Amino acid sequence: MLYVTKKIKFSAAHRLFNPTFTDARNEEIFDKCNNIMGHGHNYTLEVTVAGIPDPSTGYVIDLKKLKQILQNEIYEHVDHKHLNYDVPFLKGIIPSAENITVTFWNILSEKISPGKLYRIRLFESDSSWVEYYGDPIDIPIYELK
Amino acid sequence: MLYVTKKIKFSAAHRLFNPTFTDARNEEIFDKCNNIMGHGHNYTLEVTVAGIPDPSTGYVIDLKKLKQILQNEIYEHVDHKHLNYDVPFLKGIIPSAENITVTFWNILSEKISPGKLYRIRLFESDSSWVEYYGDPIDIPIYELK
Amino acid sequence: MLYVTKKIKFSAAHRLFNPTFTDARNEEIFDKCNNIMGHGHNYTLEVTVAGIPDPSTGYVIDLKKLKQILQNEIYEHVDHKHLNYDVPFLKGIIPSAENITVTFWNILSEKISPGKLYRIRLFESDSSWVEYYGDPIDIPIYELK
Amino acid sequence: MLYVTKKIKFSAAHRLFNPTFTDARNEEIFDKCNNIMGHGHNYTLEVTVAGIPDPSTGYVIDLKKLKQILQNEIYEHVDHKHLNYDVPFLKGIIPSAENITVTFWNILSEKISPGKLYRIRLFESDSSWVEYYGDPIDIPIYELK
Amino acid sequence: MLYVTKKIKFSAAHRLFNPTFTDARNEEIFDKCNNIMGHGHNYTLEVTVAGIPDPSTGYVIDLKKLKQILQNEIYEHVDHKHLNYDVPFLKGIIPSAENITVTFWNILSEKISPGKLYRIRLFESDSSWVEYYGDPIDIPIYELK
Amino acid sequence: MLYVTKKIKFSAAHRLFNPTFTDARNEEIFDKCNNIMGHGHNYTLEVTVAGIPDPSTGYVIDLKKLKQILQNEIYEHVDHKHLNYDVPFLKGIIPSAENITVTFWNILSEKISPGKLYRIRLFESDSSWVEYYGDPIDIPIYELK
Numbered sequence: 104m105l106y107v108t109k110k111i112k113f114s115a116a117h118r119l120f121n122p123t124f125t126d127a128r129n130e131e132i133f134d135k136c137n138n139i140m141g142h143g144h145n146y147t148l149e150v151t152v153a154g155i156p157d158p159s160t161g162y163v164i165d166l167k168k169l170k171q172i173l174q175n176e177i178y179e180h181v182d183h184k185h186l187n188y189d190v191p192f193l194k195g196i197i198p199s200a201e202n203i204t205v206t207f208w209n210i211l212s213e214k215i216s217p218g219k220l221y222r223i224r225l226f227e228s229d230s231s232w233v234e235y236y237g238d239p240i241d242i243p244i245y246e247l248k
Numbered sequence: 249m250l251y252v253t254k255k256i257k258f259s260a261a262h263r264l265f266n267p268t269f270t271d272a273r274n275e276e277i278f279d280k281c282n283n284i285m286g287h288g289h290n291y292t293l294e295v296t297v298a299g300i301p302d303p304s305t306g307y308v309i310d311l312k313k314l315k316q317i318l319q320n321e322i323y324e325h326v327d328h329k330h331l332n333y334d335v336p337f338l339k340g341i342i343p344s345a346e347n348i349t350v351t352f353w354n355i356l357s358e359k360i361s362p363g364k365l366y367r368i369r370l371f372e373s374d375s376s377w378v379e380y381y382g383d384p385i386d387i388p389i390y391e392l393k
Numbered sequence: 394m395l396y397v398t399k400k401i402k403f404s405a406a407h408r409l410f411n412p413t414f415t416d417a418r419n420e421e422i423f424d425k426c427n428n429i430m431g432h433g434h435n436y437t438l439e440v441t442v443a444g445i446p447d448p449s450t451g452y453v454i455d456l457k458k459l460k461q462i463l464q465n466e467i468y469e470h471v472d473h474k475h476l477n478y479d480v481p482f483l484k485g486i487i488p489s490a491e492n493i494t495v496t497f498w499n500i501l502s503e504k505i506s507p508g509k510l511y512r513i514r515l516f517e518s519d520s521s522w523v524e525y526y527g528d529p530i531d532i533p534i535y536e537l538k
Numbered sequence: 539m540l541y542v543t544k545k546i547k548f549s550a551a552h553r554l555f556n557p558t559f560t561d562a563r564n565e566e567i568f569d570k571c572n573n574i575m576g577h578g579h580n581y582t583l584e585v586t587v588a589g590i591p592d593p594s595t596g597y598v599i600d601l602k603k604l605k606q607i608l609q610n611e612i613y614e615h616v617d618h619k620h621l622n623y624d625v626p627f628l629k630g631i632i633p634s635a636e637n638i639t640v641t642f643w644n645i646l647s648e649k650i651s652p653g654k655l656y657r658i659r660l661f662e663s664d665s666s667w668v669e670y671y672g673d674p675i676d677i678p679i680y681e682l683k
Numbered sequence: 684m685l686y687v688t689k690k691i692k693f694s695a696a697h698r699l700f701n702p703t704f705t706d707a708r709n710e711e712i713f714d715k716c717n718n719i720m721g722h723g724h725n726y727t728l729e730v731t732v733a734g735i736p737d738p739s740t741g742y743v744i745d746l747k748k749l750k751q752i753l754q755n756e757i758y759e760h761v762d763h764k765h766l767n768y769d770v771p772f773l774k775g776i777i778p779s780a781e782n783i784t785v786t787f788w789n790i791l792s793e794k795i796s797p798g799k800l801y802r803i804r805l806f807e808s809d810s811s812w813v814e815y816y817g818d819p820i821d822i823p824i825y826e827l828k
Numbered sequence: 829m830l831y832v833t834k835k836i837k838f839s840a841a842h843r844l845f846n847p848t849f850t851d852a853r854n855e856e857i858f859d860k861c862n863n864i865m866g867h868g869h870n871y872t873l874e875v876t877v878a879g880i881p882d883p884s885t886g887y888v889i890d891l892k893k894l895k896q897i898l899q900n901e902i903y904e905h906v907d908h909k910h911l912n913y914d915v916p917f918l919k920g921i922i923p924s925a926e927n928i929t930v931t932f933w934n935i936l937s938e939k940i941s942p943g944k945l946y947r948i949r950l951f952e953s954d955s956s957w958v959e960y961y962g963d964p965i966d967i968p969i970y971e972l973k
Binding site for chain 5 (some may be wrong): 837839840841856860861863865866868869870905907908909910912913914953954
Binding site (some may be wrong): 409411413414418420422423424486487488489490491492495519520521522523524525526528530532533 | 829876890891
């Protein structure tokens with residue numbers, strides 16, 4: 104196997120809180136990330152596809168095609184958005200980098216071909232990031248009041 | 249003269265709109281940056297101080313001191329905040345990178361010593377940024393409805 | 394004045410040689426950069442515009458507009474091209490970073506508004522780059538044999 | 539096991555096309571990468587060696603030695619070259635990042651010691667790269683017309 | 684499993700030598716790294732924790748907590764220090780990036796929870812680094828004369 | 829005028845102290861930077877030369893030549909050294925980034941041609957740096973006890 108990666112960036116706002124927690128507990132747990140009006144990041148998303156290069160092209164997957172998938176399935180929905188309010192597929196999900204990453208995996212794993220989605224890395228900043236290889240993880244969906 | 253720079257980062261949400269514009273005009277002018285719930289960035293702030301090194305220390309200004317000033321005067325007020333709602337000194341200001349930069353200048357120019365504030369650079373992303381050397385610029389303050 | 398910058402990247406091949414030099418002199422002067430079939434770079438282009446922010450928008454120039462100008466006037470003509478052969482506006486020009494930068498200035502200075510083109514930086518790599526502020530420089534155009 | 543990595547950079551031109559395809563098909567498949575005269579990149583190569591640190595030196599492999607191997611075996615052959623024409627070990631190989639990476643592996647795996655070649659990463663740009671761990675992959679060699 | 688990473692930086696001096704070697708052998712093996720008075724680096728440390736996100740927070744581990752652990756257990760002991768002389772837990776250890784990494788693992792693996800320490804990366808520069816996943820490795824401790 | 833820049837890196841140790849200060853005052857002023865055994869950095873040095881491109885080459889100065897000058901005049905003397913003890917031209921100078929930069933200027937300004945040394949930037953880390961354009965500054969030389 105060989106692994107090819109495409110990186111894109113998007114800018115979004117989010118707020119971390121659990122609607123079943125009291126305000127005090129949200130404040131205690133999420134601290135600055137719980138700021139009511141939200142805060143934001145320039146996110147960096149790296150999507151890695153595993154496969155064997157097609158002998159007639161030398162490509163595992165055409166990275167222009169992979170970029171287009173990322174554009175259509177992710178970027179168009181999250182760039183310059185508030186992740187808590189504006190993104191249908193994140194509705195009710197606590198938008199931690201972990202949960203966003205798992206959600207992106209669930210969307211992308213069926214859309215990518217040729218090759219097979221192997222890894223997603225999501226950077227919230229250049230000093231904090233998440234890596235995920237698709238082990239099944241349940242993300243709870245909370246009802247927003 | 250010699251120029252020393254300290255760089256800090258902060259994460260914040262903002263929304264670009266002019267409260268005297270119609271929604272349609274805000275949409276037309278600010279496009280994705282006008283998203284109602286806001287979006288966000290990891291901002292990078294570079295603050296440059298001009299001066300002559302003190303012969304007994306070799307410092308124009310102790311960068312630990314400069315960092316503390318940036319921490320107290322800027323970072324504590326804007327990190328993990330929504331720039332339109334949470335920051336008193338930005339109240340009513342359209343939070344474009346340009347306007348934020350001029351506002352930061354006005355705050356910092358009186359606080360920095362020894363040396364003299366020479367330049368502020370504010371990066372909204374690694375492909376978009378603003379540079380300012382303190383030429384007087386009036387930033388209008390809009391009444392928020 | 395306040396300065397706003399947009400950065401774009403493009404990938405291109407080039408070969409450095411002077412058609413009036415002997416092969417030996419081209420080899421001596423341009424060394425590895427004289428490789429007959431060319432070599433290539435991921436170029437980074439930073440274009441800076443000077444102006445006063447429009448009070449009603451907070452923008453010196455809308456960076457989406459500036460990006461579009463760079464896309465149309467530069468990127469479309471040079472990305473994934475051989476700078477010696479494929480780019481009409483570089484025909485006969487020795488494509489050193491210096492000469493490319495001056496040529497880009499001549500193209501962009503008339504296209505950018507509002508604001509005024511202030512500086513172009515062109516990176517051939519992350520350790521070699523050129524900065525230019527528009528002082529008139531004549532770039533000779535050589536006849537290609 | 540412990541993994542040590544050395545990173546080097548090189549600049550090269552390449553053109554993606556399959557000599558058994560029609561011009562139209564090459565254009566369709568490889569798009570901008572099929573530009574006849576080629577285009578180019580600043581490539582970044584990361585080579586990772588696995589091993590146990592020698593108790594008397596604390597080194598898995600002396601990174602100065604690893605750098606010298608990369609210099610001799612790779613850099614001298616590809617830097618400031620056109621990968622389709624100037625590099626004997628790439629002759630007839632479609633120089634996709636995938637195929638270059640596998641070819642580099644085949645060269646380096648026998649040259650590196652102490653330790654064992656574990657991973658090669660090749661970046662064509664900071665948003666596109668390939669990772670390879672040595673699973674056997676056949677790269678077709680095409681006859682160039 | 685899902686993997687979260689926190690990155691911190693520190694600046695330190697070190698000298699590579701084996702006290703059981705002759706000066707000539709130290710010079711031969713460690714070359715420039717054997718400079719008697721030491722040299723230094725801005726080290727970058729990336730610490731990765733594996734786990735399942737807590738359904739009520741979306742966190743594998745609160746990265747603010749992980750940062751605090753790195754601050755207390757590592758940064759406070761090594762930043763602006765000479766690694767050969769000033770750091771009790773490195774006393775007598777040849778401070779190669781490999782040995783430092785294994786030593787950091789031994790300190791951190793018991794301190795991190797929730798989640799489990801999965802990987803440490805230590806960069807001595809942006810072109811040289813070490814990756815470690817905790818396979819048991821014995822690091823000899825030399826008596827310093 | 830047009831400005832070309834070459835960037836190099838070096839790794840060195842240093843300690844900040846003034847031999848005419850008491851230990852307590854050195855501790856108070858230089859804090860962590862006063863650590864007796866020193867600490868270290870990966871320094872980045874950017875050297876900018878101003879000139880007009882030679883019409884027959886397109887070069888202000890051949891960057892390979894500029895790199896060689898930086899290699900010979902700076903890198904060979906400071907890389908993997910302790911700046912307080914190992915570098916003749918820094919003897920007795922408090923090795924703050926400011927003082928190192930002025931010292932480098934004095935060395936390089938006479939060695940660079942064609943073109944004229946225009947600016948030196950010295951980064952002690954990616955968040956702290958100095959810029960200098962050659963205004964005469966006297967750096968005191970202290971007698972080391």
